Amino acid sequence: MAGVGNRVLAGTDRALDLLRELPRLSLSNIRSNPKAFKRNKRGRGQHGGKKHGAGNKGSGQRQNFMRLGYETGNNPFYLRVPKEPYYKGHHIRREYPPISLMQLQTLIDTGRLDTSKPIDLTALCNTKLFQLSPFENQYGFQLTDEGLDNFKGRINIEVQYAPEQVIAAIEKNGGVITTAFYDAPSLIAMRDPMKFFASGTPIPKRQMPPENAVEYYTDPKNRGYLADPDLVALERFKLAQKYGYELPDLKKDPELLPMMLERKDPRQIFFGLNPGWLVNLKDKKIFEPEDEQLLEYYRS
Amino acid sequence: MAVSFSNFCCLRRLLISSTSCSRAYLSGFKSNLSLDKLYPTSRLDITTIPKAPESKDGKFSGYIPMDRIQVNYVRSGGPGGQNVNCVSTKTEVRFHLASADWIPEPIRVKLAERVKNQISKEGYFIVKSERTRSQQLNLADTLDKLRNLIHSVAQSLVVPEVSEETLERQRRLRERAARERLKEKRAHSMTKQGRQSPTLDS
Numbered sequence: 001m002a003g004v005g006n007r008v009l010a011g012t013d014r015a016l017d018l019l020r021e022l023p024r025l026s027l028s029n030i031r032s033n034p035k036a037f038k039r040n041k042r043g044r045g046q047h048g049g050k051k052h053g054a055g056n057k058g059s060g061q062r063q064n065f066m067r068l069g070y071e072t073g074n075n076p077f078y079l080r081v082p083k084e085p086y087y088k089g090h091h092i093r094r095e096y097p098p099i100s101l102m103q104l105q106t107l108i109d110t111g112r113l114d115t116s117k118p119i120d121l122t123a124l125c126n127t128k129l130f131q132l133s134p135f136e137n138q139y140g141f142q143l144t145d146e147g148l149d150n151f152k153g154r155i156n157i158e159v160q161y162a163p164e165q166v167i168a169a170i171e172k173n174g175g176v177i178t179t180a181f182y183d184a185p186s187l188i189a190m191r192d193p194m195k196f197f198a199s200g201t202p203i204p205k206r207q208m209p210p211e212n213a214v215e216y217y218t219d220p221k222n223r224g225y226l227a228d229p230d231l232v233a234l235e236r237f238k239l240a241q242k243y244g245y246e247l248p249d250l251k252k253d254p255e256l257l258p259m260m261l262e263r264k265d266p267r268q269i270f271f272g273l274n275p276g277w278l279v280n281l282k283d284k285k286i287f288e289p290e291d292e293q294l295l296e297y298y299r300s
Numbered sequence: 301m302a303v304s305f306s307n308f309c310c311l312r313r314l315l316i317s318s319t320s321c322s323r324a325y326l327s328g329f330k331s332n333l334s335l336d337k338l339y340p341t342s343r344l345d346i347t348t349i350p351k352a353p354e355s356k357d358g359k360f361s362g363y364i365p366m367d368r369i370q371v372n373y374v375r376s377g378g379p380g381g382q383n384v385n386c387v388s389t390k391t392e393v394r395f396h397l398a399s400a401d402w403i404p405e406p407i408r409v410k411l412a413e414r415v416k417n418q419i420s421k422e423g424y425f426i427v428k429s430e431r432t433r434s435q436q437l438n439l440a441d442t443l444d445k446l447r448n449l450i451h452s453v454a455q456s457l458v459v460p461e462v463s464e465e466t467l468e469r470q471r472r473l474r475e476r477a478a479r480e481r482l483k484e485k486r487a488h489s490m491t492k493q494g495r496q497s498p499t500l501d502s
């Protein structure tokens with residue numbers, strides 16, 4: 001081994017170095033050669049499998065001594081019909097009927113929407129042009145971007161969903177947009193306030209959004225009603241840079257500023273009316289609770 | 301439930317008339333989940349316009365001042381019937397590249413070199429987009445293109461700091477590659493020579 005002595009030693013040294021670093025040999029880091037043993041393809045029943053100890057034909061094999069649903073080998077009934085999960089969970093999915101920016105502009109131009117007041121779901125339903133049925137899983141309105149280029153209204157609007165370009169279009173014209181969640185009882189009250197007041201029920205408090213919607217409504221990018229307004233201001237600036245317009249200074253119009261910034265509390269349904277209040281339209285009176293427990297409940 | 305009466309006519313929406321206040325929505329009803337309780341340290345002001353980030357030290361901040369560029373809308377090409385013939389959806393953004401001091405000097409120089417085929421005779425750099433059917437989305441795409449271009453130019457100017465060990469290692473690898481190549485070459489040469497018939501000298 002004289003001539004190749006150095007190289008062999010180098011190899012051994014390397015091998016020993018490796019061995020020092022490698023983990024200890026155990027059952028978890030070795031494996032047999034491929035095809036050393038055959039894997040049993042039919043796992044069900046394992047060693048009690050194939051005929052499951054029932055023998056061949058006859059009453060022994062065919063009289064349903066096996067698992068429920070087994071049909072002695074042919075494709076069982078419960079496996080014949082495939083799963084088609086296209087509509088899975090459709091009954092739980094929330095729907096948001098669309099309102100395009102073009103429609104919104106038309107409403108503003110024809111005077112059907114008052115831009116001197118904040119526009120919320122009640123204002124949109126009061127135009128009687130849009131129907132909302134909470135019983136059919138509809139949770140409010142979404143704004144679509146049809147008519148994006150020609151939108152010129154300056155509004156304070158509150159909807160349930162709006163994509164980024166729609167938010168940009170509204171803020172570009174000096175408006176304010178918020179996305180807010182309303183639960184089904186609140187929606188029933190909001191879409192027809194007169195009917196609701198006539199029913200004699202106190203105004204309910206709005207519930208918080210469900211778990212899968214909390215992230216959406218706390219995100220300043222979506223102008224969520226639960227998001228931090230300072231972060232919303234930053235996102236407004238970033239969106240102006242993205243869509244290429246100069247962000248209008250809302251403070252330049254001091255007469256319109258209070259209206260533009262007007263917002264509901266997360267538990268409030270109507271502007272100017274608190275949860276717990278009972279509105280009597282006939283006698284033109286409002287009753288509010290005085291009991292401390294009730295007040296605490298409606299405030300919490 | 302104990303009741304108290306409030307006259308409906310006297311109930312008004314609580315509007316703040318103070319002109320300096322930007323926190324008008326804190327008036328009226330406040331529950332335990334109102335914004336000032338959710339974010340106690342926040343100023344709760346959506347009207348603040350942050351200061352534009354500056355492009356200094358030769359680094360581009362990403363801010364494009366809209367008053368320094370011109371935006372043109374023209375009709376786009378391709379099929380589309382009446383809509384494509386009448387509606388101006390193609391967006392062009394142009395600015396004079398040499399006088400654009402919102403781009404740091406070294407980046408501006410390299411950009412001028414890279415896009416020299418797209419600069420007009422007067423020195424205006426033009427970025428276009430007719431990707432979508434909407435003017436606004438095309439404008440966003442144009443600005444995106446411009447920003448990405450400036451960023452990629454800035455990246456190409458950045459010289460990465462290489463450590464001495466890396467340089468040393470690269471030198472050793474290069475030399476080893478050269479040695480291997482020469483060894484192969486010599487071996488090949490021997491093979492070729494071996495195929496020749498021997499002469500009386502060797």
